[in-house]
Amino acid sequence: MPTDAGTLTREQVLDAYRTVLRARTLDDRRFVLNRAGKLAFIISPRGHEVAQVAAITALQPGRDRFCLYYRNFAAALACGFTPEELMLSAFARAADPSSGGRQTPGNFGSRRRGVIIGSSTVGPQIPKAAGIGLALKWKGEGALCYVSFGEGATSQGDFHEGLNFASIHRCPVIFFCENNGWAISVPQPLQVAGPGVAERAAGYGIPGVRVHGDDFFAVHLAVQEAAERARAGDGPTLIEAEVLRLQSHSTDDDQRAYRDAAELAAESARDPIPRMRAALMQRGWLTAEDDASLREEVGREVERATEAAEAAADPDAGSLGRHVYADA
Amino acid sequence: MCTPMPERNLVQAVRDALYEEMERDDRVCILGEDVGRKGGVFKATEGLQQRFGAQRVLDTPLAESSIAAVAQGLALEGFLPVAEMQFADYSFPAFNQIVNEIAKVRYRSNGDFACPLVIRAPTGGGVRGALYHSQSPEAFYCHVPGLKVVLPSTPADAKGLLKAAIRDPDPVIFLEPKKLYRAERQEVGDGDSAMLPIGVATVVRRGADLTAVTYGYMRAVTLQAASRLSADGIEVEIIDLRTLRPWDVESCVRSIEKTGRVAVVYEANRSGGWGAEVAAELAERCFASLDAPVSRIASPDVPAMPFSPTLEHAFMLNPDKVADGLRRVARY
Numbered sequence: 001m002p003t004d005a006g007t008l009t010r011e012q013v014l015d016a017y018r019t020v021l022r023a024r025t026l027d028d029r030r031f032v033l034n035r036a037g038k039l040a041f042i043i044s045p046r047g048h049e050v051a052q053v054a055a056i057t058a059l060q061p062g063r064d065r066f067c068l069y070y071r072n073f074a075a076a077l078a079c080g081f082t083p084e085e086l087m088l089s090a091f092a093r094a095a096d097p098s099s100g101g102r103q104t105p106g107n108f109g110s111r112r113r114g115v116i117i118g119s120s121t122v123g124p125q126i127p128k129a130a131g132i133g134l135a136l137k138w139k140g141e142g143a144l145c146y147v148s149f150g151e152g153a154t155s156q157g158d159f160h161e162g163l164n165f166a167s168i169h170r171c172p173v174i175f176f177c178e179n180n181g182w183a184i185s186v187p188q189p190l191q192v193a194g195p196g197v198a199e200r201a202a203g204y205g206i207p208g209v210r211v212h213g214d215d216f217f218a219v220h221l222a223v224q225e226a227a228e229r230a231r232a233g234d235g236p237t238l239i240e241a242e243v244l245r246l247q248s249h250s251t252d253d254d255q256r257a258y259r260d261a262a263e264l265a266a267e268s269a270r271d272p273i274p275r276m277r278a279a280l281m282q283r284g285w286l287t288a289e290d291d292a293s294l295r296e297e298v299g300r301e302v303e304r305a306t307e308a309a310e311a312a313a314d315p316d317a318g319s320l321g322r323h324v325y326a327d328a
Numbered sequence: 329m330c331t332p333m334p335e336r337n338l339v340q341a342v343r344d345a346l347y348e349e350m351e352r353d354d355r356v357c358i359l360g361e362d363v364g365r366k367g368g369v370f371k372a373t374e375g376l377q378q379r380f381g382a383q384r385v386l387d388t389p390l391a392e393s394s395i396a397a398v399a400q401g402l403a404l405e406g407f408l409p410v411a412e413m414q415f416a417d418y419s420f421p422a423f424n425q426i427v428n429e430i431a432k433v434r435y436r437s438n439g440d441f442a443c444p445l446v447i448r449a450p451t452g453g454g455v456r457g458a459l460y461h462s463q464s465p466e467a468f469y470c471h472v473p474g475l476k477v478v479l480p481s482t483p484a485d486a487k488g489l490l491k492a493a494i495r496d497p498d499p500v501i502f503l504e505p506k507k508l509y510r511a512e513r514q515e516v517g518d519g520d521s522a523m524l525p526i527g528v529a530t531v532v533r534r535g536a537d538l539t540a541v542t543y544g545y546m547r548a549v550t551l552q553a554a555s556r557l558s559a560d561g562i563e564v565e566i567i568d569l570r571t572l573r574p575w576d577v578e579s580c581v582r583s584i585e586k587t588g589r590v591a592v593v594y595e596a597n598r599s600g601g602w603g604a605e606v607a608a609e610l611a612e613r614c615f616a617s618l619d620a621p622v623s624r625i626a627s628p629d630v631p632a633m634p635f636s637p638t639l640e641h642a643f644m645l646n647p648d649k650v651a652d653g654l655r656r657v658a659r660y
Contacts, residue, residue: 096438097440098437098438099436099437099438100438102435102436102438103436107436109436109437109440109441110440111437111440111441116404116441117433117436117437117440117441119428119429119432119436121424121428121429124393124397124424124425124428124429126397127393127394127397127398127401127425128397128398128400128401128404128425128429129401130394130397130398130401131394131397131398131399131400131401131402131404131405132401132402132404132405133401134398134401134402135401135402135404135405135406135407136405138383138407139405145401157391157393157421158393158394158397158424158425161389161391161393161394161397162394162397164389164391164394165388165389165391165394165398168389322438322439323434323435323437323438323439324434324435324473324474325434325474325476325497325498326434326442326497326498327497
């Protein structure tokens with residue numbers, strides 16, 4: 001198992017670990033609020049958090065561009081969204097920075113953070129990222145575009161069109177596939193022909209990398225190398241991170257209806273967060289005491305974020321017609 | 329003016345507009361299939377790659393969804409892309425990118441992001457193009473808040489409106505009636521003096537007896553039909569909308585208040601066409617002024633225009649068919 005920390009410092013990794021904990025704690029809280037009838041709809045990152053934060057930690061929020069997809073809750077935190085901002089989005093409040101309560105939570109956007117506003121259809125961000133990459137190449141400032149998606153999106157024509165275009169023009173793009181093996185209820189054997197997603201890179205003449213999504217350092221290294229290639233003008237990379245979907249597709253889905261109970265139990269036992277914690281402890285970067293106080297702190301932070309978002313104002317009904325065009 | 333303005337046909341006017349805007353603003357760029365060395369299948373981008381280089385005039389893979397998506401990515405990064413869809417019929421693979429992504433960027437981000445770009449596409453029939461080079465899909469795009477839709481019918485309008493579309497802060501679908509590309513030449517101005525505002529119709533013929541609201545190639549057909557009615561003493565006022573979304577309701581209402589009768593003439597098939605929306609709006613707005621039902625004169629509800637000249641003729645509106653329709657409204 002490649003668990004070399006590379007150039008990462010203890011501080012950076014602890015920061016990432018805190019982000020992972022924030023994502024999990026916020027998500028747990030969102031599910032409670034959903035079951036209590038307070039939040040209409042949630043898409044959980046459960047099982048993906050470590051891979052998402054490891055990837056973003058290898059990049060430069062504020063300089064790079066990020067085309068995220070609806071499961072990128074932890075990635076959004078790593079890009080700089082605060083717990084309160086994500087709770088504002090969950091409650092569809094006016095102050096939700098992504099869309100002012102217009103979109104379902106999971107469509108992240110913030111121009112100042114370089115997070116390109118998402119939508120809820122599957123895959124359109126992939127060729128869009130190629131276009132952003134082309135623009136960044138023309139600008140020549142060394143920035144890159146990171147685009148993420150599930151393995152279900154790789155069935156879309158937009159996956160091919162985006163990789164083809166970005167590869168032809170050697171655009172500085174990192175294509176990051178979070179393969180959890182399930183597109184709602186359709187398993188990988190009915191979704192992805194061939195051995196997997198990473199192998200498809202060969203058809204475009206670009207590097208394809210498969211990585212264990214529960215290995216923080218391995219994911220970080222893969223994205224770091226892809227970023228170096230992109231910034232050096234060597235074009236895109238396709239990364240396939242194998243992750244677990246430890247929660248149903250969304251709050252409107254119950255995966256127990258179509259997945260084997262023993263398999264679900266086995267996956268729960270492989271939760272990547274305890275693994276990341278163990279790796280940090282093994283390295284001597286985290287003690288059990290540190291961990292307990294960190295969790296307590298994150299818990300309080302999530303509590304404050306929830307209270308603030310719940311108390312925040314809804315959008316004004318009169319704003320329905322705003323921002324259709326520039327002049328309205 | 330000391331020097332006469334040059335005469336241009338519609339496709340030359342499009343090319344001139346692109347040339348001038350690229351000269352004026354180096355953020356303007358072109359992408360599409362065959363737009364580079366070939367200069368476009370209709371020559372709308374002829375010579376532009378030679379002048380501005382292969383980056384600003386970019387030949388893309390044959391994949392419309394990514395043409396729209398890449399244009400969007402460029403727009404989000406501050407460029408002003410003009411994407412060409414080789415035929416409007418072939419814009420449908422890009423439908424999701426246009427309708428769900430481009431059109432909604434501003435709205436779904438609550439104004440944080442904008443997507444100023446132009447998607448140009450030749451539209452309409454009468455050129456033996458058959459089912460897949462003849463369609464008039466404007467209604468699909470007009471139905472989408474967030475998009476603007478322009479469909480000019482003269483060289484001067486095409487140039488002025490394309491320049492305005494490129495400078496517009498919102499995404500514009502710019503449809504060019506391919507049958508008119510080389511039909512008519514007229515004097516066309518240069519630079520900012522050639523600009524025309526989006527959303528303003530023009531009265532192309534004055535008449536007191538009935539109003540015909542039309543656009544695109546049907547402007548010319550309706551003008552010919554109106555000459556025939558004039559011989560019978562019926563004078564038709566013809567309004568060319570030029571912009572379909574937003575469209576100039578007030579100009580139409582003013583005319584109908586004078587004539588009391590209106591027909592909407594459009595090349596697309598009748599049911600659910602943009603002319604149907606125009607007719608519905610005018611019926612609501614003008615009910616008290618009307619002496620006859622609001623009428624639609626449009627193409628039949630068959631899937632598309634066939635290749636056989638006999639069938640193509642049977643599909644297309646022509647001056648005879650339009651004159652018949654206008655007479656019915658006049659005599660109601």
